[in-house]
Amino acid sequence: MSIMKLTATTAAIALTATSSFARDNVQIAGSSTVLPYASIVAELFGENFDYPTPVVESGGSSAGLKRFCEGVGANTIDIANASRPIRENEVAVCADAGVTDIIEVRIGYDGIVFASDIAGNSFEFTPTDWYKAIANEHFIDGALVPNTFETWDQVNPDFPAQPIQAFIPGTKHGTREVFEEQVILAGCEDGGFYEAMLAAGVDEDTAEQKCMAIRTDGRSVDIDGDYTETLARIEADSNGIGVFGLSFYENNTNLLQVATMNGVVPTTESIAAGEYPVSRPLYFYIKAAHIGVIPGLKDFAEFFVSDDIAGPDGPLAEYGLVSDPELLDVQDTIANEMVMGSGS
Numbered sequence: 001m002s003i004m005k006l007t008a009t010t011a012a013i014a015l016t017a018t019s020s021f022a023r024d025n026v027q028i029a030g031s032s033t034v035l036p037y038a039s040i041v042a043e044l045f046g047e048n049f050d051y052p053t054p055v056v057e058s059g060g061s062s063a064g065l066k067r068f069c070e071g072v073g074a075n076t077i078d079i080a081n082a083s084r085p086i087r088e089n090e091v092a093v094c095a096d097a098g099v100t101d102i103i104e105v106r107i108g109y110d111g112i113v114f115a116s117d118i119a120g121n122s123f124e125f126t127p128t129d130w131y132k133a134i135a136n137e138h139f140i141d142g143a144l145v146p147n148t149f150e151t152w153d154q155v156n157p158d159f160p161a162q163p164i165q166a167f168i169p170g171t172k173h174g175t176r177e178v179f180e181e182q183v184i185l186a187g188c189e190d191g192g193f194y195e196a197m198l199a200a201g202v203d204e205d206t207a208e209q210k211c212m213a214i215r216t217d218g219r220s221v222d223i224d225g226d227y228t229e230t231l232a233r234i235e236a237d238s239n240g241i242g243v244f245g246l247s248f249y250e251n252n253t254n255l256l257q258v259a260t261m262n263g264v265v266p267t268t269e270s271i272a273a274g275e276y277p278v279s280r281p282l283y284f285y286i287k288a289a290h291i292g293v294i295p296g297l298k299d300f301a302e303f304f305v306s307d308d309i310a311g312p313d314g315p316l317a318e319y320g321l322v323s324d325p326e327l328l329d330v331q332d333t334i335a336n337e338m339v340m341g342s343g344s
Helices: 008-017 035-048 061-068 088-096 127-134 174-190 193-199 204-212 227-236 246-250 268-272 297-304 315-319 327-335
Strands: 002-005 027-030 055-059 079-082 102-117 137-140 143-146 166-169 220-223 241-245 256-258 279-287 338-341
Touching: 027 035, 027 061, 035 055, 035 246, 035 297, 035 315, 055 061, 061 079, 061 088, 061 279, 102 174, 102 227, 102 246, 102 268, 102 297, 102 315, 102 327, 127 166, 127 174, 137 193, 166 174, 166 227, 174 193, 174 204, 174 241, 174 279, 193 204, 220 227, 227 241, 241 246, 279 297, 297 327, 327 338
Parallel strands: 027 055, 027 079, 166 220, 166 241
Antiparallel strands: 002 338, 079 279, 102 241, 102 256, 102 279, 102 338, 137 143
16 A cells, blocks of 8 residues: 545545534544553543543454444544554445545554463473464375374473463454464464475465464464453463463563563564564554544644654553654654555
């Protein structure tokens, strides 16, 4: 997608279409990963500006974007938080509902980490370990066979004989998509299973789907809530290993221990340096038609990505966000109301 500036004419049409708005606070929903950052900013915004504190809800990236794309007006949200980029089909759904001008804002970067009970066994994972542990099938000797591994030492002889019990993000979470692509698919490829399928005549799309299909026998459990639910599952089952955002782990180090991935400890420093292999950008999306109509919307967005808030010395970095090295460009995107476009 290309970026085009919201023209004065487009803005005027948007404002005319929404002039009957009767709401004075910014409303936000979406990613549970972005939730704590947005909540921090909302609270600070309410304390420092003459606007009501924005209302921030969770629900997952997909759920937030679905609400965002319901239309324009006071009964729809202004901002959708997401731990993945908005998809082409979501942009199309938005457009069909009249949400034609969307501003994409990248707030920084986060890592996906693998953490377990602080008193339990420690792990040094590779993506292939996770593929072997929770893939629905393995490609062995030219055929797909059901995954029958029950303990981690069956996955990797260097691991303890601990029952496999994984708690992973549900499919409505943006984290799930990154987990599937950067861990499960990567592990399938690194372990040679993907190439073996291609060599056996399986087409690329089918091979990818087979690589990323997760077992459904209870060894891997989808968590539809936020990371607090994942933590609760681990507290109830000390064998559990959960998938978390780095910032959540860093704020719960008294309860959780983190595993390495490809020998790298996940930290803000290792993510900023590009060393930790499982990281992703975080976003929020603004409904441009609501700017100038919902009081404080643009001020909130600019405040969110200001140097004092989203910079390397700001409160979001203290919570675990890796500051965007192109933060100035992000600030310009909001200041100039640069919207996403479908043109080339």
